[in-house]
Amino acid sequence: MKRILGIVLLSILFVRCGQDRDLLIVKNQLGDIGKNTTIDQLDKIFKKDSIEKFPLESEIIREYRVFDVEGKPSLVFFPLIENDSVKGLELVKIYSGNYITEKGISTTSSFGDVAENYSIDKIEPSFSSAILFIDEINATISLNKEDLNLDEFDMSEIRQDQIPDEANIKFISLWFE
Structure with a gap:
């Protein structure tokens, strides 16, 4: 009986690990998707899934959007376009909390979680976000400036100690090299 229970638990573990691999964010990879993945x-x-290619009716796709069941974007892929032809993928913006790094960070995590698990190599302001550069996974993480109590169009320097641990992640941009 113990042997059967052990085999069942081990089987569930293997199936679960195989499913999670497709959702794993690592350097230059989102599951099995990488730089050389084609449209x-x-x-x-x-x-x-529900998919939208933008622009519509065009030979060259500039964005490839994947939507969740509620109609919200979960992933947006940006092809690498050179000389008017698609050469693979440049980056993916991850909005869904289903995708997670090896250290447990997803869009449902907070700034405190990111700072605890990764070295933040640089912080840059944009009009509506603070952008964290995480070289270890070749990604940027966007935080909403409203969560930082900063004016939306304030482009002054943002220091790590200015960001509250509770600040939410808007999206993760994973860059493919």
């Missing part, structure tokens, strides 16, 4: 491959990977 045709994305169509196959996300064939069961």
